[in-house]
Amino acid sequence: MISPILPSRADNTYRGYKAALWLFSFVVLLKMVISFNCIFSGYSVATSADGIPLETFTPAGAQAVVSLFATWGLAQLVLCALCLLALFRYRALVPLMFAVLLLEHLSRKVILVFVPIETKGSTAGNIVNLVLLCSMVIGLVLSFMSRVNSQVQA
Numbered sequence: 200m201i202s203p204i205l206p207s208r209a210d211n212t213y214r215g216y217k218a219a220l221w222l223f224s225f226v227v228l229l230k231m232v233i234s235f236n237c238i239f240s241g242y243s244v245a246t247s248a249d250g251i252p253l254e255t256f257t258p259a260g261a262q263a264v265v266s267l268f269a270t271w272g273l274a275q276l277v278l279c280a281l282c283l284l285a286l287f288r289y290r291a292l293v294p295l296m297f298a299v300l301l302l303e304h305l306s307r308k309v310i311l312v313f314v315p316i317e318t319k320g321s322t323a324g325n326i327v328n329l330v331l332l333c334s335m336v337i338g339l340v341l342s343f344m345s346r347v348n349s350q351v352q353a
Contacts, residue, residue, distance in 0.1 A: 203343045204298055206291040213290035215342035220286070222338035223293055226300060226331060227282045230275055233327070237272030241265040248327070250318035278303065297339040304332060 203215070213220065236244050242265050245251040253261040282300070285292040 203294045205295065209289045209292050211288060211290045213293060213342075214345045215294065216344055219297075219338045219341035220290070220293065222334050222341065223282070223286060223297060226297075226334050226338065227279050227286065229327070229331060230282075230300075231279045234272040234275040234279060237268045237275070241268035241272070244268060244324075248322055248324035249316075250320060250322040250324070251316060252319055294339065294342040297335060297342055301332075301335045301339060304328075304335065 233244075236248075242253060242261070245264055245268055246253050251264060253264060256264065278300070282296045285296045
């Protein structure tokens, strides 16, 4: 079970289903778009996509939230850069990167259970997060499964 996540060689040999690579590309692209939006439009993302009522915050409090969104977006962008490196140069690490993305996503959800954020209710961000979660789980499973009689080489 650990072999697909931590291969003995980090090369461009990928043994999973090609559909997992497409899902991985989709997840990374979507996370990059989200990252750039958080960096450059943090106020809009916080209020519309995440439903945080920043208009009820003090100006300093709203600015702190927007700053945290921007720094979180940068962290996500760095993670996406590592994912792109895996996708284009070290495909054997795609299952590992799926696992890292999934761990990060689920860890954030657990933290928000214990440290919740007051929101205005259901938002579009919930749907996007559900799509990301499903894509990561399906992609991880497909990247673990070896294709019979063929391997994808870059």
